[in-house]
Amino acid sequence: MTQFIFLIIKAAIIFFFCVGLAAMLIWGERKFAGWMQSRVGPNYAGPAGVLQTFGDLAKLIRKEDVIPDTVDRLVFRMAPYILWVPAAVTMALIPFGPMDARIFSWSTDLVVARFDAGIVLFLAMGSLAVYGIVFAGWSSNSKWSLMGALRSGAQMISYELSMGLSLVGVMILAGSMNFVTIVDYQAGAFWHWNFIPQIVGFMIFFIASIAELNRTPFDLPEAEQELVAGFMTEYTGMRWGIFMFSEYVNMIVMSAIMATLFFGGWQAPFESWNVVPGFVWLIIKMMFFIFMYMWIRWTVPRYRYNQLMDIGWKVMFPLALANLAITALIVTVK
Amino acid sequence: MGLKDAIKKATFFEILQGMSVTGKYAASKKVTIEYPKEKSIPFPRFRGSQALITNPETGELNCDACHLCETICPSQCITIESSEAADGTKSLDEFTIDMSRCIFCGFCEEVCPRAAIVMTANYELCTYDKRDFILTKEWLIANQVHAHKELKAR
Numbered sequence: 466m467t468q469f470i471f472l473i474i475k476a477a478i479i480f481f482f483c484v485g486l487a488a489m490l491i492w493g494e495r496k497f498a499g500w501m502q503s504r505v506g507p508n509y510a511g512p513a514g515v516l517q518t519f520g521d522l523a524k525l526i527r528k529e530d531v532i533p534d535t536v537d538r539l540v541f542r543m544a545p546y547i548l549w550v551p552a553a554v555t556m557a558l559i560p561f562g563p564m565d566a567r568i569f570s571w572s573t574d575l576v577v578a579r580f581d582a583g584i585v586l587f588l589a590m591g592s593l594a595v596y597g598i599v600f601a602g603w604s605s606n607s608k609w610s611l612m613g614a615l616r617s618g619a620q621m622i623s624y625e626l627s628m629g630l631s632l633v634g635v636m637i638l639a640g641s642m643n644f645v646t647i648v649d650y651q652a653g654a655f656w657h658w659n660f661i662p663q664i665v666g667f668m669i670f671f672i673a674s675i676a677e678l679n680r681t682p683f684d685l686p687e688a689e690q691e692l693v694a695g696f697m698t699e700y701t702g703m704r705w706g707i708f709m710f711s712e713y714v715n716m717i718v719m720s721a722i723m724a725t726l727f728f729g730g731w732q733a734p735f736e737s738w739n740v741v742p743g744f745v746w747l748i749i750k751m752m753f754f755i756f757m758y759m760w761i762r763w764t765v766p767r768y769r770y771n772q773l774m775d776i777g778w779k780v781m782f783p784l785a786l787a788n789l790a791i792t793a794l795i796v797t798v799k
Numbered sequence: 800m801g802l803k804d805a806i807k808k809a810t811f812f813e814i815l816q817g818m819s820v821t822g823k824y825a826a827s828k829k830v831t832i833e834y835p836k837e838k839s840i841p842f843p844r845f846r847g848s849q850a851l852i853t854n855p856e857t858g859e860l861n862c863d864a865c866h867l868c869e870t871i872c873p874s875q876c877i878t879i880e881s882s883e884a885a886d887g888t889k890s891l892d893e894f895t896i897d898m899s900r901c902i903f904c905g906f907c908e909e910v911c912p913r914a915a916i917v918m919t920a921n922y923e924l925c926t927y928d929k930r931d932f933i934l935t936k937e938w939l940i941a942n943q944v945h946a947h948k949e950l951k952a953r
Contacts, residue, residue, distance in 0.1 A: 502824070504830075504831050505831045761818070763821055764821045765814055
């Protein structure tokens with residue numbers, strides 16, 4: 466019974482952590498984008514503008530929710546939530562600290578779901594998130610939205626395969642698909658972490674994850690200059706806000722996955738540094754990746770459509786296969 | 800694609816180069832002027848709204864009511880009403896500028912033989928009421944606080 470109560474508490478904490486962090490990230494990204502363009506960024510709402518997102522939220526909720534006549538109403542309303550749910554589900558898999566951690570007199574695992582096929586669930590959820598975009602684009606009944614959705618679908622086909630293959634190397638090394646086991650396998654100092662033997666896998670995963678997040682340089686589904694706002698064109702008010710929010714929640718999840726699979730999860734870089742609680746290390750690592758995503762977004766221009774296909778099929782896919790073969794060979798020979 | 804290109808692409812050389820540029824800008828000084836809080840200083844020859852200059856010692860207008868500015872004004876936004884005294888000296892009764900028609904060409908300043916009308920650094924001319932665009936003699940005299948330093952010293 467206590468475990469069940471703990472489960473609810475943990476799930477609630479993780480959910481609100483994601484939402485709160487996403488709100489901060491929207492402000493952070495705007496601020497950072499401003500700095501890179503020699504501007505100051507939002508700085509009116511609250512100290513240094515930290516309350517900017519909440520101001521935007523109030524504005525978006527008050528706005529009229531326009532649903533065009535010709536849309537497929539049910540699917541149109543459903544789409545933002547379909548994009549949102551997979552991200553939240555994946556977050557349940559991330560271990561935030563050691564198993565059987567003691568909190569006062571109780572002990573609990575610092576993970577919501579100790580799921581044995583974690584990586585498979587993560588990949589499945591990542592594929593499901595594309596449905597949100599495709600539904601939004603299809604139901605909007607607008608040419609821009611449809612083009613965005615089609616691009617999203619085609620883009621997914623070209624990166625998903627190499628993304629999955631790049632994770633197989635980690636699976637082989639740890640001998641498990643469970644995130645908890647993978648983190649335990651990386652115990653010790655930072656030279657035990659997976660990114661050293663799996664550097665190729667990590668780079669492929671990182672690039673594919675940018676495509677999965679629909680961020681520049683792979684933001685083809687919402688390419689502003691070509692498609693207005695892509696699949697979000699017909700959305701207004703808070704429905705559009707949910708799309709925006711889920712993009713940042715997805716970013717948090719992706720960076721958490723990368724930190725867990727390749728950078729030791731909640732483990733400290735040196736064993737003596739483990740006095741600092743595990744979730745602090747995890748959050749530091751996540752922040753680093755989120756920062757990299759932002760930096761890349763405001764530096765690299767958008768790739769053309771065929772270039773993304775080229776990178777996906779001609780570079781990333783063969784590299785991921787080669788990485789998998791070499792990893793399997795080395796593990797077998799050992 | 801040669802070996803050099805392949806190495807460049809594998810090490811993300813050009814992307815890292817670009818990221819170093821954006822990183823440098825992120826750390827550098829910001830160029831934003833937060834307008835209502837801080838104001839930009841116009842260049843010395845900036846042409847803002849006009850002002851009528853008074854003599855700092857006597858407090859009298861430099862203007863002789865010669866109507867040259869009214870004549871040269873290409874958009875005909877200056878209207879002058881003057882009267883002539885018995886001894887032949889002219890004096891200015893009304894001097895209005897229609898700011899909604901002024902094109903800020905500066906001809907009035909150029910043509911004035913007494914440097915009585917000048918263009919100032921005042922660029923905050925927005926108003927909620929169209930009638931406020933008709934600038935009166937009193938407004939123009941008060942506006943000389945915004946005149947460029949170089950012109951004030953004359």
